Amino acid sequence: EAGVAQSPRYKIIEKRQSVAFWCNPISGHATLYWYQQILGQGPKLLIQFQNNGVVDDSQLPKDRFSAERLKGVDSTLKIQPAKLEDSAVYLCASSFLGTGTGLYEQYFGPGTRLTVT
Amino acid sequence: AQSVTQLGSHVSVSEGALVLLRCNYSSSVPPYLFWYVQYPNQGLQLLLKYTSAATLVKGINGFEAEFKKSETSFHLTKPSAHMSDAAEYFCAVRSYSSASKIIFGSGTRLSIRP
Numbered sequence: 001e002a003g004v005a006q007s008p009r010y011k012i013i014e015k016r017q018s019v020a021f022w023c024n025p026i027s028g029h030a031t032l033y034w035y036q037q038i039l040g041q042g043p044k045l046l047i048q049f050q051n052n053g054v055v056d057d058s059q060l061p062k063d064r065f066s067a068e069r070l071k072g073v074d075s076t077l078k079i080q081p082a083k084l085e086d087s088a089v090y091l092c093a094s095s096f097l098g099t100g101t102g103l104y105e106q107y108f109g110p111g112t113r114l115t116v117t
Numbered sequence: 118a119q120s121v122t123q124l125g126s127h128v129s130v131s132e133g134a135l136v137l138l139r140c141n142y143s144s145s146v147p148p149y150l151f152w153y154v155q156y157p158n159q160g161l162q163l164l165l166k167y168t169s170a171a172t173l174v175k176g177i178n179g180f181e182a183e184f185k186k187s188e189t190s191f192h193l194t195k196p197s198a199h200m201s202d203a204a205e206y207f208c209a210v211r212s213y214s215s216a217s218k219i220i221f222g223s224g225t226r227l228s229i230r231p
Binding site for chain 2: 004043091093095113
């Protein structure tokens with residue numbers, strides 16, 4: 001089974017530029033997550049999709065960050081314009097949409113390391 | 118609200134020594150708890166999870182964790198460290214408000230001395 005794919009793996013941009021990250025989840029996984037992981041910290045959830053609808057975007061800085069999952073499969077996360085503090089690893093994860101109160105294990109991609117100079 | 122606190126941002130042990138990574142949780146309801154590992158330049162991988170069944174949970178790569186309600190702890194252990202265990206380890210708790218959302222601790226970097 002193929003894992004979660006992300007691209008690019010590394011990106012260096014100057015502040016005020018734009019950048020986009022792409023994620024392709026595991027086939028059949030309805031739920032997709034984008035996390036921001038700043039150096040020395042744990043991952044912080046930015047946005048969660050269920051199919052192509054947004055479940056939680058409460059911690060997404062909406063003035064500069066946007067994300068979409070138009071066909072309920074792959075997703076893009078965009079930053080425009082970037083700030084120095086956006087330097088981080090952006091992780092994508094996916095999980096199977098179960099029912100009831102069971103655990104929904106999240107599978108992570110390798111991440112995109114963004115450096116804003 | 119649920120949260121986890123990892124004690125010690127960096128732990129260093131000798132190869133063959135006991136590994137102990139500490140995690141305390143805060144939850145108003147019985148928690149579901151996780152340990153994830155992140156190797157350099159890779160995503161996170163699930164090591165083990167606690168789902169209110171057995172209090173001693175065994176995971177991959179020889180790791181295990183014990184849920185102690187009286188101490189609100191879920192510490193990760195491994196009897197004998199191997200060089201390949203060097204990585205970042207994250208404790209996490211499932212959100213009460215959303216079964217599909219988990220909240221991560223700040224992580225502990227484990228170094229192994231030859």
